[in-house]
Amino acid sequence: MNEFALEDYLEKHTTGPSELLLEMIRLTNLRTRFPRMLSGHIQGKFLEMVSKMLKPKRILEIGTFTGYSALSLAEGLVEDGKLVTIEYDEEYEDLIRYFIEKSGNGARIQLLIGDAKLILPTIDEIFDLVFIDADKFGYPVYYEQVMEKLHSGGIILVDNVLWSGKVVNPGSKDAETAAIIKFNNIVANDPRVEQVLLPLRDGLMMIRKL
Numbered sequence: 001m002n003e004f005a006l007e008d009y010l011e012k013h014t015t016g017p018s019e020l021l022l023e024m025i026r027l028t029n030l031r032t033r034f035p036r037m038l039s040g041h042i043q044g045k046f047l048e049m050v051s052k053m054l055k056p057k058r059i060l061e062i063g064t065f066t067g068y069s070a071l072s073l074a075e076g077l078v079e080d081g082k083l084v085t086i087e088y089d090e091e092y093e094d095l096i097r098y099f100i101e102k103s104g105n106g107a108r109i110q111l112l113i114g115d116a117k118l119i120l121p122t123i124d125e126i127f128d129l130v131f132i133d134a135d136k137f138g139y140p141v142y143y144e145q146v147m148e149k150l151h152s153g154g155i156i157l158v159d160n161v162l163w164s165g166k167v168v169n170p171g172s173k174d175a176e177t178a179a180i181i182k183f184n185n186i187v188a189n190d191p192r193v194e195q196v197l198l199p200l201r202d203g204l205m206m207i208r209k210l
């Protein structure tokens with residue numbers, strides 16, 4: 001099967017992004033070096049749908065980039081809900097704030113700039129839904145930090161767990177692949193959770209705290 005034809009077919013049969021998200025895609029391509037980091041159309045819609053199904057009161061995101069996943073996840077928040085999103089790179093702050101303000105969910109989204117590993121211990125909240133999508137070396141650390149802040153029955157979604165398929169390629173010996181493999185094994189052997197690894201885009205792990 002042609003990979004590009006399949007991607008095209010999936011996109012054509014998935015509800016399209018809002019005008020605001022299309023603007024985000026355009027500006028992210030114009031103003032950032034790694035626009036590929038955006039969740040984009042299909043994964044963004046999936047995150048939005050999960051959030052709308054769960055109707056969370058508190059969402060945490062680690063790794064905002066320009067805000068595609070944050071805005072998508074915020075669509076499912078209950079009326080008095082709140083999404084906290086953490087981004088390390090202050091270079092993206094103006095773009096993120098621009099889109100948060102325009103989204104209509106501005107009052108419910110809190111952006112924190114800094115290293116998530118240092119910020120997480122200062123957050124005094126219990127979350128219903130967490131999206132981990134920052135540096136891959138940090139995944140095992142974020143996972144432990146987040147488990148302490150998650151309701152029983154709460155969901156953690158983790159992006160890039162297939163790492164372009166390198167997790168099943170014995171020839172891939174780079175440190176990031178090793179970190180993802182380590183993380184996937186930690187989750188698979190953790191009796192505190194049940195999980196499903198979805199082959200969506202670059203692999204999305206859905207973890208439920210028992």
Ligand SMILES: C[S@@+](CC[C@H](N)C(=O)[O-])C[C@H]1O[C@@H](n2cnc3c(N)ncnc32)[C@H](O)[C@@H]1O
Nearest residue numbers: 037038039063065068069088115116133134135
């Ligand atoms: C793949 S991008 C996030 C994409 C975004 N979640 C989306 O779906 O559109 C990863 C982001 O994590 C940020 N990041 C990396 N290390 C971080 C850290 N220690 N704390 C917070 N953010 C971090 C990077 O600067 C980058 O913007």
